[in-house]
Amino acid sequence: xxxxQEKLVNFKWVExxxxxxxIIIGGGGHGLATAYYLATRHNITNVAVLERNYIGGGNSxxxxxxxxxxxxxxxxxxxxxxxxxxxxTLEDETERWIMHAQKGILWMAHGExxxxxxxxxxxINTAFGAKTVFVTPKEIKEICxxxxxTGGGVWPIMGGSYHPEAATARHDRVNWALAEGAMKxxxxxxQNTAVTNLIKSGNRVIxxxxxxxxxxxxxxxxxVGGHVTGLAALAGLRLPIRTxxxxxxxxxxYEQKFHPIVASTSLLTxxxxxxxxxxxxxxxxxxxxxxxxxxxxxxxxxxAHRAMTMLPFLRQLRILRxxxxxxxxxxxxxxxxxxxxxxxxxxxTGWGTxxxxxxxAGGEQMAQLIATGETPELIAPFALDRFAQDRTMADRGSxxxx
Amino acid sequence: xxxxxxxPHCGPRPIEEFxxxxxxxxxxxxxxxxxxxxxxAFMHNNPEGPQREAWFHTYGCRRWVTLTRxxxxxxxx
Numbered sequence: 001x002x003x004x005q006e007k008l009v010n011f012k013w014v015e016x017x018x019x020x021x022x023i024i025i026g027g028g029g030h031g032l033a034t035a036y037y038l039a040t041r042h043n044i045t046n047v048a049v050l051e052r053n054y055i056g057g058g059n060s061x062x063x064x065x066x067x068x069x070x071x072x073x074x075x076x077x078x079x080x081x082x083x084x085x086x087x088x089t090l091e092d093e094t095e096r097w098i099m100h101a102q103k104g105i106l107w108m109a110h111g112e113x114x115x116x117x118x119x120x121x122x123x124i125n126t127a128f129g130a131k132t133v134f135v136t137p138k139e140i141k142e143i144c145x146x147x148x149x150t151g152g153g154v155w156p157i158m159g160g161s162y163h164p165e166a167a168t169a170r171h172d173r174v175n176w177a178l179a180e181g182a183m184k185x186x187x188x189x190x191q192n193t194a195v196t197n198l199i200k201s202g203n204r205v206i207x208x209x210x211x212x213x214x215x216x217x218x219x220x221x222x223x224v225g226g227h228v229t230g231l232a233a234l235a236g237l238r239l240p241i242r243t244x245x246x247x248x249x250x251x252x253x254y255e256q257k258f259h260p261i262v263a264s265t266s267l268l269t270x271x272x273x274x275x276x277x278x279x280x281x282x283x284x285x286x287x288x289x290x291x292x293x294x295x296x297x298x299x300x301x302x303x304a305h306r307a308m309t310m311l312p313f314l315r316q317l318r319i320l321r322x323x324x325x326x327x328x329x330x331x332x333x334x335x336x337x338x339x340x341x342x343x344x345x346x347x348x349t350g351w352g353t354x355x356x357x358x359x360x361a362g363g364e365q366m367a368q369l370i371a372t373g374e375t376p377e378l379i380a381p382f383a384l385d386r387f388a389q390d391r392t393m394a395d396r397g398s399x400x401x402x
Numbered sequence: 403x404x405x406x407x408x409x410p411h412c413g414p415r416p417i418e419e420f421x422x423x424x425x426x427x428x429x430x431x432x433x434x435x436x437x438x439x440x441x442x443a444f445m446h447n448n449p450e451g452p453q454r455e456a457w458f459h460t461y462g463c464r465r466w467v468t469l470t471r472x473x474x475x476x477x478x479x
């Protein structure tokens with residue numbers, strides 16, 4: 001947190017108390033959003049958000065900021081559409097400029113199977129409240145003139161789906177706006193406060209041990225990203241989570257405006273332009289489960305090559321910087337939200353590589369769950385016990401690109 | 403540079419030639435047979451530290467390599 005950011009937003013840092021109604025572990029987007037919606041929608045303000053580093057310093061500050069709802073299963077389309085709509089009004093609500101920009105996402109199909117998949121995506125999106133249409137190569141060229149329809153002669157573009165409501169926002173500003181909104185209403189946010197253990201009484205979690213001393217609460221929520229397995233183990237839980245690194249990079253400034261977001265499942269890559277004019281390119285997770293933040297040259301080479309087959313103008317640009325986040329990947333590419341079977345302990349995890357777009361809806365629904373003690377209908381399909389009940393939510397719409 | 407996997411047949415090779423294989427280990431504390439099946443099907447140890455794991459040399463000798471890797475640093479021990 002530097003001087004400029006302190007002026008930009010108005011944070012109120014306070015000393016930790018001994019007891020709270022709700023303790024949220026993890027000061028990223030989902031943790032802060034839950035605190036924000038608890039305070040604004042349910043008037044629950046005796047809440048602490050504990051962050052071991054600085055707020056938004058984990059995956060909330062390392063993602064590629066795409067907001068969209070063109071998923072592949074009804075439950076996910078409904079949930080992410082709610083999030084897309086909340087993002088659209090978040091600037092007015094928080095009175096902070098989160099740099100939300102509606103751009104539309106073009107999802108390319110390079111073969112007949114992919115064309116069928118994109119047609120199916122458009123149908124299922126339309127049926128469950130998201131706006132997605134199938135587009136022909138000619139229409140793709142009209143939306144995005146920079147695209148090479150021959151795909152470098154190797155990956156011809158045979159069609160695609162277009163989701164006009166897709167947007168991007170500035171990730172830091174989303175975190176700060178939510179943190180400020182929550183703190184303004186009395187929520188405590190404690191940075192540099194790591195949780196070292198959970199305090200249990202029988203099968204109930206009643207508080208947390210932290211580097212700033214013990215704190216007690218009626219409800220403890222985990223909004224931890226890649227490191228969630230270790231925390232859940234303290235509550236006696238085993239999770240279907242494996243932590244994988246995800247890399248991304250930006251190029252130097254591209255002088256012209258590049259409007260849409262372009263993605264391709266076959267090429268496992270997606271491209272958008274940041275507000276600074278850099279081209280932001282991301283891909284699929286690394287194959288090895290790891291907590292390491294190392295970035296590799298192999299990723300740059302393959303990902304840059306694939307992005308250039310669709311968008312040849314990228315050849316003129318140079319890579320500016322590269323970074324890595326560690327993602328909590330669920331086996332069915334869907335999030336895990338809700339009660340855990342351990343009293344007083346709820347979690348929101350499995351956000352893998354698709355968590356940023358879900359920040360407002362995830363926070364809103366988890367806040368409702370904590371305030372009412374009942375699972376909201378919108379997130380009921382994403383409960384942790386779905387694995388034991390063998391009703392996984394396999395979603396190919398989230399796999400590949402994000 | 404890529405992570406190098408020490409293949410006993412081919413020497414050190416980049417990780418991109420291999421497919422990851424998790425060695426499943428259901429904890430002994432879980433005794434109920436159904437719960438053991440669920441754990442085996444879905445749950446992961448996901449340790450932050452040294453882990454025993456297997457790698458299949460897909461684009462090489464097509465044999466399994468077993469090794470210990472520290473998931474915090476990607477160092478092969």
